[in-house]
Amino acid sequence: MLKYTFDWSIVTSGKYFEWLVSGLKVTLELSAVGIVCAFLLGLLIAVLKMSHYRPVRWIATAYLEFFRNTPLLVQIFFWYFGSYKVLPTAVNEWLNSTNFEFAAAAIALTIYTSAFIAEDIRSGILSIPKEQMEAARSAGFSYLRSMQYIILPQAVRITIPPLVNQFLNLAKNSSLAMSIGVMELTYQARQVESYTFKGFEAFTAATVVYLGLSVVITALMDLYNKKVLNPHRA
């Protein structure tokens, strides 16, 4: 039996604590960018998918099926390594001089999650009786304006619980960015492990932080739901 002595001090103070904090910062940035962009993109795709024009619907469907049904890790590699083959040399050189690791991970997370969000929002829109759209159109609203003022505000409200799921998934999926060298929380936990061999402590700390992050996201969405969307309900 191997003796293992826990040493929590390495993850609560000093150099390794700072590594974890810097990792958390990147995870927060990645999650925030991803959540905002994925929501907006998902909204757009949902509306496209419900368009009256068949080709537009086809494009939206192809997008949804492709990005929902391929692994996120593959998509991250695709944007990071695969884009090199398609882009012109000058663009590649410019990308390589920037923090392209972060950008590629953010793009992959956004696009992947937006496909799921689009389907959630679409189901929200479909749950609004179609008479509302008809009423709005006969009251003189254009299709887009009816969406904007009548349908979407209600649909988004209904969509909040599944959206929270997608946001939580995105925050946790951001850990895959470490595979292309983005120094986020899981990456830093692994760094701490390889320097100190205190993997249990490092990953427990990371787990607690992810848990905290998820609880905060859930609480914020709850608050938004209660205070902004349904202020009159108990």
Next chain:
Amino acid sequence: MKRLAAVVMGLALFGSFGKAMAAAPADTLAEVKKKGVLVAGVKDSLPPFGYVDEKSREIVGYDVDFVKAIAKKLGVKVELKPVTSASRMPQLTEGNIDIIAATMTKNPERAKQIGFSHTYFATGQKFITVKGKVKSLKDLEGKKIGTAKGSTSEQNVKAALPTATVLSFDDYPQAFLALQQGKVQAVTTDEAILAGILAKAPNKAKFEIPNVQISNEPYGLGMRKDDAKFIAFVNKTILEMEKSGEAKKIFEKWFGKGTDFQLKRTFKIVADK
């Protein structure tokens, strides 16, 4: 409040798993003989130390030959388990493998956690770069440098080049792909590994390994600490292999003339002081 309680309960459950983990045999030598199998953690994409042979579909290499020799001496079969730089130590301490033969550098921090054999391979850490770009270490200051996660290479390069950005990939082939695409300006690790990567590269004429060395890397076989009998057995075996010339033969087979590496054997397996 309910949610908080649920979170606390979840954590408690998670914690109890931790205690159930980590049950490795204390006397590997007796255990392996009883099982009739020596389970070895090796690399599977790192020629010529450990990689999948295209014809036989089996893992072969320098590390593998050492493990096989030890198993032969024990009179047991070998089971090869692919490991990565980051996974090999946990795999060993958790008892999933009995010995690590995966290009592992001996260093004091690691020696606190596991036991090492005598040095069975010696090399130094260098860089692969685009030809003609790097003459000295200075040329790499402030640049992006790729390596693999959980390796000593990562720590050495951070110490030698504090101004450089180190990008750690899951393994060396990805790091080299990043070099080919200009995403990093150099890939760094032990020279023997770099030579292996370069030998397999499709456009090897574009790259080189400049004579810039930042560390000495003695490789050791890793075993569980406090497993003195097994460590002594392995040490005795590899010293005998040196004496009989078998160790040299293995080196020549994988690195010598007629291979892509053409390295000279500048070390001998001797007992550590």
